[in-house]
Amino acid sequence: MFYNDKKVSIAVVRRLPRYYRYLGELLKNDVTRISSKELSERMGVTASQIRQDLNCFGGFGQQGYGYNVEYLYKEIGNILGLYNGYTTIIIGAGNLGRALANHSSFEKRGFRLIGIFDINRDLVGEEIRGIKIRHMDELEDFFKENRVDIGILSIPKEGVAEVSQRLVNLGIKGLWNFSYADLNLEGDVEIENVHLSDSLMTLSYKITQHKRW
Amino acid sequence: MFYNDKKVSIAVVRRLPRYYRYLGELLKNDVTRISSKELSERMGVTASQIRQDLNCFGGFGQQGYGYNVEYLYKEIGNILGLYNGYTTIIIGAGNLGRALANHSSFEKRGFRLIGIFDINRDLVGEEIRGIKIRHMDELEDFFKENRVDIGILSIPKEGVAEVSQRLVNLGIKGLWNFSYADLNLEGDVEIENVHLSDSLMTLSYKITQHKRW
Numbered sequence: 001m002f003y004n005d006k007k008v009s010i011a012v013v014r015r016l017p018r019y020y021r022y023l024g025e026l027l028k029n030d031v032t033r034i035s036s037k038e039l040s041e042r043m044g045v046t047a048s049q050i051r052q053d054l055n056c057f058g059g060f061g062q063q064g065y066g067y068n069v070e071y072l073y074k075e076i077g078n079i080l081g082l083y084n085g086y087t088t089i090i091i092g093a094g095n096l097g098r099a100l101a102n103h104s105s106f107e108k109r110g111f112r113l114i115g116i117f118d119i120n121r122d123l124v125g126e127e128i129r130g131i132k133i134r135h136m137d138e139l140e141d142f143f144k145e146n147r148v149d150i151g152i153l154s155i156p157k158e159g160v161a162e163v164s165q166r167l168v169n170l171g172i173k174g175l176w177n178f179s180y181a182d183l184n185l186e187g188d189v190e191i192e193n194v195h196l197s198d199s200l201m202t203l204s205y206k207i208t209q210h211k212r213w
Numbered sequence: 214m215f216y217n218d219k220k221v222s223i224a225v226v227r228r229l230p231r232y233y234r235y236l237g238e239l240l241k242n243d244v245t246r247i248s249s250k251e252l253s254e255r256m257g258v259t260a261s262q263i264r265q266d267l268n269c270f271g272g273f274g275q276q277g278y279g280y281n282v283e284y285l286y287k288e289i290g291n292i293l294g295l296y297n298g299y300t301t302i303i304i305g306a307g308n309l310g311r312a313l314a315n316h317s318s319f320e321k322r323g324f325r326l327i328g329i330f331d332i333n334r335d336l337v338g339e340e341i342r343g344i345k346i347r348h349m350d351e352l353e354d355f356f357k358e359n360r361v362d363i364g365i366l367s368i369p370k371e372g373v374a375e376v377s378q379r380l381v382n383l384g385i386k387g388l389w390n391f392s393y394a395d396l397n398l399e400g401d402v403e404i405e406n407v408h409l410s411d412s413l414m415t416l417s418y419k420i421t422q423h424k425r426w
Contacts, residue, residue: 003422013418013419017414081417095308099308103409106413150416174420188423190419199389203363204299205226205292205294206387206403209216
């Protein structure tokens with residue numbers, strides 16, 4: 001993984017959203033400046049980790065001054081592409097698709113939901129947060145009229161490969177995949193698989209090892 | 214974070230579920246033995262990282278032989294506590310709660326859903342996968358009759374603090390929290406917060422930096 005010409009590990013990239021969230025909280029509480037030591041204590045990582053992570057993207061800190069919270073918040077948002085106005089569509093209007101459609105934090109992060117699709121004709125025309133559910137047959141026409149950046153896949157895993165390839169053929173840039181399925185797609189697309197059970201297993205570890213702490 | 218008397222970083226712990234998933238796939242494909250080099254290629258991490266990670270928990274590999282897939286799979290499952298038969302309840306039977314109740318992979322990982330609760334009396338008595346939705350008023354009685362290990366919180370963030378404290382008072386061991394809320398709880402409980410938007414922001418980064426690769 002690269003940032004400009006520099007190699008950046010995926011582990012560092014995955015920590016950026018967390019920095020962004022914490023800085024957002026600080027801003028809300030009118031904190032304008034923070035040392036890496038203070039930030040590290042709040043976030044439970046070492047100060048040197050924070051410095052190392054941020055150095056991958058240019059630094060942003062001043063010796064003895066610390067970080068300007070608003071500036072760092074905006075810079076990280078920029079690196080994450082949150083000001084690019086990415087549009088999303090949800091494929092699959094079941095419980096998970098509905099939960100995601102109603103998740104207000106995505107819009108707060110700059111992602112705009114512009115379409116919801118399903119294969120179930122009984123759902124077509126129903127509205128979720130003002131957005132009509134369309135039939136999958138309308139997908140190609142929808143792409144002719146709209147710029148769609150991200151496809152959110154909340155469908156059973158059996159259908160994921162076919163739907164994904166169709167979206168890639170239509171020029172989608174990224175797939176956010178909630179179905180456990182290995183995607184081997186032809187074409188140029190970024191994929192982020194969500195494995196909810198990983199997080200549950202981590203909790204299970206914490207509980208299991210708890211008595212030994 | 215500790216394993217037995219050894220300090221283990223949370224980053225290592227978070228990689229364990231991923232090893233577990235990959236080894237499970239290998240087992241399904243009748244692979245009985247794998248070198249750290251081969252495993253690393255499949256998982257996209259370095260072989261030395263894998264060795265380092267697994268060394269935190271005792272090693273499991275034999276020089277020149279590689280890893281016994283089934284043995285490693287079971288050992289990691291054991292470290293993660295997946296054979297402890299942890300029970301879960303879902304608080305909040307909205308779209309997200311329903312999606313989680315229907316998520317079959319949790320049971321496959323050894324977690325047993327035994328109750329679903331909501332404050333909406335209209336939902337009480339409805340069944341999801343054979344489990345009746347109960348009113349929140351029945352929570353205390355339910356704990357008297359059942360061992361509940363993990364509470365899955367799929368409720369709006371406004372209610373999270375109060376409900377969490379109530380669950381902790383009832384002796385719950387872990388909270389899997391899908392609402393964005395900082396939990397400051399009195400008592401002995403493990404918490405795992407799920408930040409879905411972190412994953413979406415990571416995808417956004419990948420798309421944004423894509424042209425520069």
